[in-house]
Amino acid sequence: MSVERTLSIVKPDAVGRNLIGEILRRFETAGLKIVAGKLLRLTPERAQAFYAVHKERPFFAGLCAYMSSGPIFVSVLEGENAIMKNREIMGATDPAKAAPGTIRKDLGKDVEQNAVHGSDGPETAASEIAFFFRPDEIF
Ligand code: UDP
Ligand code: MG
Numbered sequence: 001m002s003v004e005r006t007l008s009i010v011k012p013d014a015v016g017r018n019l020i021g022e023i024l025r026r027f028e029t030a031g032l033k034i035v036a037g038k039l040l041r042l043t044p045e046r047a048q049a050f051y052a053v054h055k056e057r058p059f060f061a062g063l064c065a066y067m068s069s070g071p072i073f074v075s076v077l078e079g080e081n082a083i084m085k086n087r088e089i090m091g092a093t094d095p096a097k098a099a100p101g102t103i104r105k106d107l108g109k110d111v112e113q114n115a116v117h118g119s120d121g122p123e124t125a126a127s128e129i130a131f132f133f134r135p136d137e138i139f
Helices: 012-016 020-029 044-050 060-067 082-090 103-107 122-132
Strands: 003-010 033-040 072-080 116-118
Touching (some): 012 020, 012 060, 020 072, 020 082, 033 122, 082 116
Antiparallel strands (some): 003 116, 033 072
16 A cells, blocks of 8 residues: 545535535545645536546436536545545445445435546546646645
């Protein structure tokens, strides 16, 4: 294990339900440090760029419309094994299949509006962090 950084997004459904603080609290309680953060709204084009890996998937259009439908809170989480630790705290993609106590189980609405995004590996973490943050915005 080593100290890693990963990108987290509180998605529009969760921002709209006043859940930013509840979600960040879970990361901090688990020992992850928030080393960058901001509220912003993606344009549809920026959402398509962020999720380009999924562009052939049937859910892509709906996902990009949803992710650009309102503000999101993006942050960089840092800590031991941060990438997998964040994925564990988030839970499975579909809230109905997520383990008890995970963010998606407790707070997600459905398989699309599932409250949070988290990078899935070291390469995507690096590219997703750079998508949203300049080096001087990360502490
Ligand atoms: N998604 C969806 N329908 C699906 C699968 C995924 O709308 O059947 C959305 C959901 O918001 C998910 C995102 O697309 O978080 C990215 O999918 P991915 O498979 O990368 O899941 P994640 O890494 O977010 O768990
Ligand atoms: Mg993913």
